[in-house]
Amino acid sequence: MxxxxxxxxxxxxxxxxxxxxxxxxxxxxxxxxxxxxxxxLVLAPPSSTGMDSTGGTDQCFQQDIFTINEDGTTASRPWPDPLFPLILVIMGTGVSILRVDSGAPGDFVRVGGTACGGGTFLGLARLLTSATSFEQALDMAAEGNASNADKLVSDIYGDEGCSNLGLPGNLTASNFGKLGEMNCPRCDEKDLARALLQMVTQQSVLLGSAYARMAGCINRVFFAGGFVDEKNQIARTVRQGMCSVLL
Incomplete structure (x- = not known):
């Protein structure tokens, strides 16, 4: 076993x-x-990994990677060519980020990670809300509005300032930043769950993007792990379309 x-x-x-x-x-x-x-690498077409020694084609391989659009729909993506190097972000209780340099056995290195992962989401969700399980916290987050807790760029600079800076107004400036204001808008536990889920997801997206830029493979970032499985559609859409999701 x-x-x-x-x-x-x-x-x-x-x-x-x-x-x-x-x-x-x-x-x-x-x-x-x-x-x-x-x-x-098993899912990838053999010719992409350099392991196609049979002289065959890749047509028998099913499309195994896709992105999640903002409306929650999926969009298939072709396997990158070339495939290497690539960044693999493994999101579980914590997060590990690997750089895979080739299809050769063991040719990868852990370049970084963060302790802000699925365990963080569940632990803080149980502290801040009435949720007692991961599934309950996800259900709450699905009905919440993170902007009731997060301070956005538009909250700081206004619409005109955002235009001058060239930044989208809905970009998160400070996770839970509005909770520190004297005139903080009323947040319910669903808003807190949504803001928490976005905070955890955004950390991994930012780190994965940074390591991908260092490795010169910004278009080859894959996310895997229990935190981005089928039940957690919200975390997948928060990635803002910059990476591919591995099933």
Whole structure:
């Protein structure tokens, strides 16, 4: 049985005890980051990874990457050509950012990350709202308005100032910035959940973008992990169309 993640180490003795009756079952830990990279490369067309030694074509490969538009609809994207180097942002409890340099086994490096991830969203959501689970917090966020808590660029400069600066007025200037004002508008827990979800997502987008610029691959940023799965449509749209999502 192949296992990955923190639980593969922390709970390994429990698994062994539970499976002791079947002597043919053994745990085989795998390195999580290596598994994520390998999974991406398995989905990619062989010619993109340099592993197409059969002389065949890529037509049998299904389209596995897409972006999420602002209206929540999906839009298929072709695999980048060239594919490498690429940035892979893995969003789970925390966030790890990998630079993958080729399709060769192990040819990647963790270039950074942040502790502001899915665990942050759930922990603060339970503190700030009545949500007790990730799903409940997402449901709240879906009905909230982050601008009731976040200070936007337009709140600081006004519409004319934003035009002079060349910045969109709806750009977040300060996460939860309005909560520090004496005349702060009334926020409910749904607004707080939405603002929190956007804050966590924006951190990873900004970091992923920065590392991609350093690597010269701004058009080759992939997001993966439990935080951006099918249930979390909002986090996917917050990425503002700058990256591809890996299923």
């Amino acid at each position: 192949a296992t990955a993640g923190g639980g593969a180490c922390k709970f390994a003795p429990l698994f062994r005890d539970a499976l002791r009756a079947s002597r043919r079952v053994e745990l085989e830990p795998v390195r999580e980051m290596r598994a994520m990279v390998d999974g991406l």
